Each structure stands twice: as structure tokens, then as C-alpha cells.
Amino acid sequence: xxxxxxxxxxxxxxxxxxxxxxxxxxxxxxxxxxxxxxxxxxxxxxxxxxxxxxxxxxxxxxxxxxxxxxxxxxxxxxxxxxxxxxxxxxxxxxxxxxxxxxxxxxxxxxxxx
Numbered sequence: 001x002x003x004x005x006x007x008x009x010x011x012x013x014x015x016x017x018x019x020x021x022x023x024x025x026x027x028x029x030x031x032x033x034x035x036x037x038x039x040x041x042x043x044x045x046x047x048x049x050x051x052x053x054x055x056x057x058x059x060x061x062x063x064x065x066x067x068x069x070x071x072x073x074x075x076x077x078x079x080x081x082x083x084x085x086x087x088x089x090x091x092x093x094x095x096x097x098x099x100x101x102x103x104x105x106x107x108x109x110x111x112x113x
Contacts, residue, residue, distance in 0.1 A: 007042030011065050014058045014072070015040075029053040 015025055015036075022036040031050060038044040046054065046065075055062045060072035072088070090101060 008039045008046075008065055008067065010060075010067055010072070011036075011054065011058075012040045014060065014065075018058075025057070028057055 015022070020028075022040075023033045026033040026036050029050060030053070035044070035046075035050075039046055051062050051065060054065055058065075058072070061069065063069045064072040090098065093101060
């Protein structure tokens with residue numbers, strides 16, 4: 001099986017977004033730095049235990065780590081999925097668009113049915 005199918009690009013995104021080195025992450029989840037590097041470049045894939053450690057460390061879904069979704073939120077129910085999707089989309093907005101979103105949301109809340 002070609003390991004490149006399991007390149008964990010989202011792992012690298014999360015790590016870099018939080019300014020965490022591969023070495024620091026490796027210490028946190030108790031693996032070698034080389035293992036983290038191999039996950040990120042697709043030379044190997046994590047076993048279940050390490051995948052769970054990574055998901056717990058970053059508080060994200062395993063599907064996100066495995067590039068099966070663009071939403072890092074942990075899926076627990078359909079209602080939570082919708083809320084998490086809204087939060088994820090909100091967090092990806094610029095500050096200006098966040099302000100517009102809040103204004104629009106306030107407008108919708110004040111409307112009488």
C-alpha cells in the first residue's frame with residue numbers, strides 16, 4: 001500500500017497554526033520526531049493509539065487528521081455538526097466579515113416571526 005495516500009497535511013496545518021514544532025509534538029504524544037515527520041509527508045500512517053493521541057492533543061476529529069474532512073470539529077451529533085460547521089466557517093472569516101455576520105445575526109434575532 002502506498003503511504004502517500006495517508007499524507008497528513010491537516011496535522012501539519014494544526015501544528016504550524018499553534019506554533020508547535022515536530023519535536024514538541026513528539027514529546028507530547030510520546031513518539032519520535034521522525035514519526036511526526038513521516039506522518040506529515042506520507043511515509044507512514046499512525047496506528048490507532050497515536051491517531052487518538054493526536055486528535056486529543058489538537059481537540060479535533062480523526063477524520064480531519066486523515067484529510068477526510070476540512071472541518072476539524074469532533075462529530076458527536078447532527079445538531080452539534082451544524083453548530084460546529086457554523087463555528088468553523090465563522091472562524092475562517094476576516095474580522096470585517098465577522099462583524100458583518102454578527103450584525104446580520106443580531107438583525108435576524110430581533111425579527112418577529
